[in-house]
Amino acid sequence: MSQFVRFTIDGTECMASRGQYLVDAARENGVFIPTLCNYPGVKPKGSCRICTVKVNGKLMTACTTPVAEGMNIENESADINELRKSIIELLFVEGNHFCPACEKSGNCELQALAYRFRMMVPRFPFQFPNRAVDASHPRIIKDHNRCILCKRCIRVITDESGRSIFAYRKRSASVEVVVDPKLGKQLTEDLAQKAMDVCPVGSILVKEKGFHVPIGERKYDKVPIGSDIENMQSTKI
Amino acid sequence: MKTGAQRILEKYGKDKTRLMDILIDVQNEFGFIPREITVQIADELGMSEVDVDQTISFYHFFSQKPTGKYHIYLNNSAVANMMGRNDVAAAFMKELGIKFGEVTPDGLVGLFETACIGMNDQEPAAIINNQIFTRLTPFRAKEIVRDIREGKSVNDMFVQDWGDGENRSDLIKSVVSNNIRKIGPVLERTFTAGQAIDKLIKMTPEQVIEEVKKSNMRGRGGAGFPTGLKWEFGRNAKGEKKYIFCNADEGEPGTFKDRVILTERPRLLFEGMVIAGYAIGATEGILYIRHEYKYLQAHLESILQMARDANYLGKNIQGKKGFNFDIRIQFGAGAYVCGEESALIESAEGKRGEPRDRPPFPVEKGYLDMPTVVNNVETLCAVVKVVLNGGEWYKSLGTTESTGTKLLSISGDCKFPGVYEVVWGFSINDILDMVGAHSEDVQAVQVGGPSGAIIGRNEFNRILGYEDLATGGSLIIISKHRDILNDIVLNFMDFFIDESCGSCSTCRITPTLLRNKLLKILNARGVKQDIEDIVEWGKILKASRCGLGQTAANPILSSLKNFRHLYEEKIQKNKEYDCGFDLSLAVKESCQVTGRVPNI
16 A cells, blocks of 8 residues: 555645645645644544534544545635634634733634634624633643633643643533642643643643733734645745 | 542452443442542542543532432423423422522432433433432422431332333332333344344354345444444454443433333343354443433343353353353443443543544444444344344345334323334324324424424424434424423523533534524524524534534524424514624623613
8 A cells, every 4th residue: 555645625636644634634735724622742632623624525623534545625615614714703702812911812823713714703692601710820820711622731731640630620511621739739840831832822821921922923923824834835836 | 438439449440441430339329429539539540630520520420519318310301391390390499498409408308400311201200319200290299308308218219119011120129111012023022032142153253244234224323324334344343352332321312212122121132232242253242321220230230140140141152162252331420422432432431421533433443442333222132133033034124225123212292102113114194193192283293302303294294214214213292282492492402502522612612502592582582683693503513523513403403494483483573683782781780780770
């Protein structure tokens, strides 16, 4: 069996290594498939659903689906883009997101995707949930208002013996990501910083640190999210 | 207290994949799962506290607060409400002086709501300390509370005679009735344990799979995947150990056929698991049962023991060298989503019942990452008859696309609610005649539970089968005097909202928004735009990972499709659109605080 497979994204012929996940295969071909819950190096979970594409006409998440020979992938169609935009809006109305006051503004992937998908006002009514801020841990603040429940922190940040420091609690609309009472207190400075960096939004913040990089000079302040991948294509051509 | 938890941990070999069993035992022994035991479990199993907590907090029947010496879980399903559950609920609240979700100040009684408990044919029903109480009335509620106050044990609180069949046996002693109304080739009485196994061991596994393929049988859980093909994948999958799972989670509101099979035909079911194990080369079978059926545990364990004693389970079964297979029972703890096969596997591994991403499918990588075949209770019973009578025989029953028979769980507004085994190919009209419902009195039939469809009279000539109206077997009959939107649709939406695992953004958020739209319409504040929004927003759920999420809008979408006039009657006329913002409501709280009167 060949190491490489051929497939198409929106009609364009692409090639990638067999078994790669669709998001990675697309990236190598200069195609951006938006993601939120996906994080390099950890098992994908497909929980935000932003990366939904149509594979041979069927809705699949690109972060969890391995590429296979002859797949026809629909990524930039009106339907798919509308679905993604509505998912972004869902995440905005589910929590309490006040971008101007957030330390993560400009580095926030949710905000960046909202700009990319030209979200103005969400079509859904704001839910204004009553959520808490947990500042009981020495190094981090867990702001539940901004959490999009993507599980990145849960999957990436564990202690040396693989025990979870962050975990889901409850289910359905009451689900929340909580910090282990004991391990949260023992979080090292490096791990605390990593947790903040792993969080796509401003739900995990390192204490006593803020606005080191001024607003206006942050990751997505000047270029839209995904443009690094798309620019790669132009250099390749 | 510590010693109790320690004993339970040791019983399961301090194996963290058995966390469900550990927690169930702790819950049963202490009435709740105290924080210090959570910490103890975490330490002993090498997990963090939040690791254990995420499993505990996922399941409805695990509690982190005391639930009372007596805990009453009253069913709140749509059919329970139709049968007078609200009056029973009011009586319990009045007699106990507490609301649902509370425990009496003396710690004696806890009162809780619970989703469909699989007793739709004898509602209103409740689970009190793992025992089932059916056909409740406000009077019975009063009596039960009196008995509790007198310190009677749950088993002494029954005033009804025991139910029918095995429900009367010493190991069950329950007031539950089977209500088997029609017996067919699967439920037939003549089956003798071991019959099929004796025939099985003279066949090769490939021959067994071939017979099942020949029968054209499709999975009876609802999804309808061809059983023979699933087994072939399982047989061909590579792994050092393989597993057969029987899915007895039966959580779809309105279905209760598996309850009846587990009560009356467990030998048949276990034999089906042995056949499946032989066919795919599995050595272990796991019967995953919903917690609501815990009252059947002793009965099922004793049948398993009898099978072991007769060497229908165990090593070198019936002298066939190398044919080793045994079965263990895994209980759930209250989560509808665990009926989804990959969520069921996660749960059996001691985790939250969150569905997995596919691929890989469970047949390649399932329980403990080993090849796993998950079959429905009814499917496994039917394969026994295929082995005994041949695939051709099975295929001769039913229709071309839908071979064999189907067990229907029928409830709601009819004379004879219960379980009916019919060959595929009946129309809804036939069914209504069969169960004693006059089709002119019937307004609608809910086919396949909340995740299915609600159909009106113009569709009663449709045929049950994969080619037309596919169903996992639940039919709820809704008479003319019911309010479909209030009594059925709203109840089903609340159900889906509670039962979402919460992992997919789409399924966690959208059903609540849809329910709020429905409420707006029911409160006479709806506009035309709301109906259009419902249709559009409902599509988002199709992007969810599992069947629960993908069908979570079905109650609204299918009632809107088939009973659109009910929605249109309730919206404001001559108003196409509103901004959805109510200024007086928005300033209400601040006005209350400041004492101002809004100047609007």
